[in-house]
Amino acid sequence: MSSHPTDFQGDILAAIRGAVEGAIKDARCEVTGGNGHYALVVTSPAFTGLNMVASQRLVYSAIAHLMKGAAPAVHAVDSLQTKTA
Amino acid sequence: MNDQTRTQIETTVKNNKVVLFMKGNRSFPQCGFSATVISILNQLGPKYETVNVLAEPAIREGIKEFSQWPTIPQLYVDGEFVGGCDIIKTLHASGELAKLLGAEAQKVEPxxxxxxxxAARAFEAAAADAGSHVLRIEANAQFQYDLLFADKLPGDLIVTSQGRAIxxxxxxxxxxDGTVIDFIEGPDGSGxxxxxxxxxxxxxxxxxxALKAMLDAGDKVELFDVRTPEEHAIASLAGARLLDQPAQTYLLGLDRSTPIVFHCHHGGRSQAAAEHFLKQGFKTVYNLEGxxxxxxQTVDPSVPRY
Structure with a gap:
């Protein structure tokens, strides 16, 4: 994967995990990746009854601030899995 | 996003049954995720529109807000947001995407x-070791071929020839369409x-x-030497005409179906000449390799090397 410089200061993996677990009820978030590309597995009862787009929108809205701007911390989410349990 | 951008996006997704907002276009996707979705759409074969967000910065930002989705590509079907690359891959693997595109998926004839x-005998022998793999042939846009035993894929067209499913x-x-697959065994190996x-x-x-065989068989070929007159004087191939001005006039007067062979010293200049005359409409143009x-070295040692 290509590398994408960012002006974000700090631990991006922790920032993603914190943002997701803070925004989605009872969520557990596993993040892997680097250089702007990340893979997320998020487990939360909040996804119950939601389709894939709706579930993933919840996650994306939680990390939207990390994906904004010219040199964002998160350039792309290569893989996003949402589970209810 | 201003009203104009919103209206433009609304109109685009309303007027096109299948539309992909992507980076680049279907021939030259400029990002791996866009390329993946294009490849999936091409497999399923629906008629689809693309919008290149790299060419339209307002759409690039606007579509993210419009869909509440932070990344490109984005696929819309029947005015509804379907998803990005990841979701498209998942829906494709489960067969749901084909269903969603449904009637819109063009029927491609086998x-x-x-x-x-x-060839059938050769595949018969190879099939013994192929297990659950099936015989597959593909041709890409550059007409490079893949001919192999590989996995079955959803959406495959299956053609039978000589009792063998392809x-x-x-x-x-x-x-x-119309391709013939032959298996040839020769002294230089088989394939x-x-x-x-x-x-x-x-x-x-x-x-x-091969040229020697053609000449020996008396095949009607026109043989031209594209080297300089000085080189032609040092060493030449019997029957090859120096491609000077009168020879060019003669060549251009020939029927375009006439087989033509070009040669030079090592095969580079004659390749260029061959490509030039191919563009003049000649259909069977050979370049003497080497x-x-x-x-x-291989046919007539009496021709001096220089």
Whole structure:
């Protein structure tokens, strides 16, 4: 994967995990990746009854601030899995 | 996002049953995720529109807000947001995407493919070791072929020739229509020969031995030497005419179906000449591989090397 410089200061993996677990009820978030590309597995009862787009929108809205701007911390989410349990 | 951008996006998704907001276009996707979705759409074969967000910065930002989705590409079907690359891949694997595109997925006719008896025998022998794999042939846009035993894929078209099922992905089907697959055993080894009438005309490489065989058989070929008169004087191939001005006039007056062979010293200059005359409409144009030097080494040592 290509590398994408960012002006974000700090631990991006922790920032993603914190943002997701803070925004989605009872969520557990596993993040892997680097250089702007990340893979997320998020487990939360909040996804119950939601389709894939709706579930993933919840996650994306939680990390939207990390994906904004010219040199964002998160350039792309290569893989996003949402589970209810 | 201003009202104009919103209206533009609304109109685009309303007026097109299937539309992909992507980076680049279907021929040259400029990001791996966009390329993945294009490849999936091409496999399923619906009629689809694309919007290149790299060319329209307002749309690039606007579509993210419009869909509440932070990344490109984004696929819309029937005015509804379906998802990005990840979701499209998941929906494709489960078969839901094909269902969603449903009636819109163009019916691609299976191509006509022919195996010669010798090719069928060769596949028969190979199939014994292929396990659950199926015989597959594909041709990409550059007409490079894949002929192999591989996994079955959803959406495969299946053609039977000589009792052997051949799988073809829909995107290859039109390129392969009318293709004949032969198996040729010769002194230099054996291999499959693919003859495809849709292939654009190319300069054909000709080995010195093959040229000798053509000349010995009395085949009607026109043989031209594209080197300088000085080189032609040092060493030349019997029957090859120096391509000077009168020879060029003669050549251009020939019927375009006449087989023509070009040679030079090592095969480089003659390749350029061959490509030039291919553009003049000649259909069967050969380049002597390795040039006169190879001829003198493999066919006629009496021709001096220089």
């Amino acid at each position: 191509p006509k493919l022919t195996l010669t008896p010798s 799988h073809v992905a829909p995107e290859s089907a039109r390129r392969l 499959f020969k693919i003859t495809n009438p849709n292939e654009p005309v190319k300069v054909k490489p000709l080995t010195p031995k 040039g006169l030097d190879a001829w003198s």
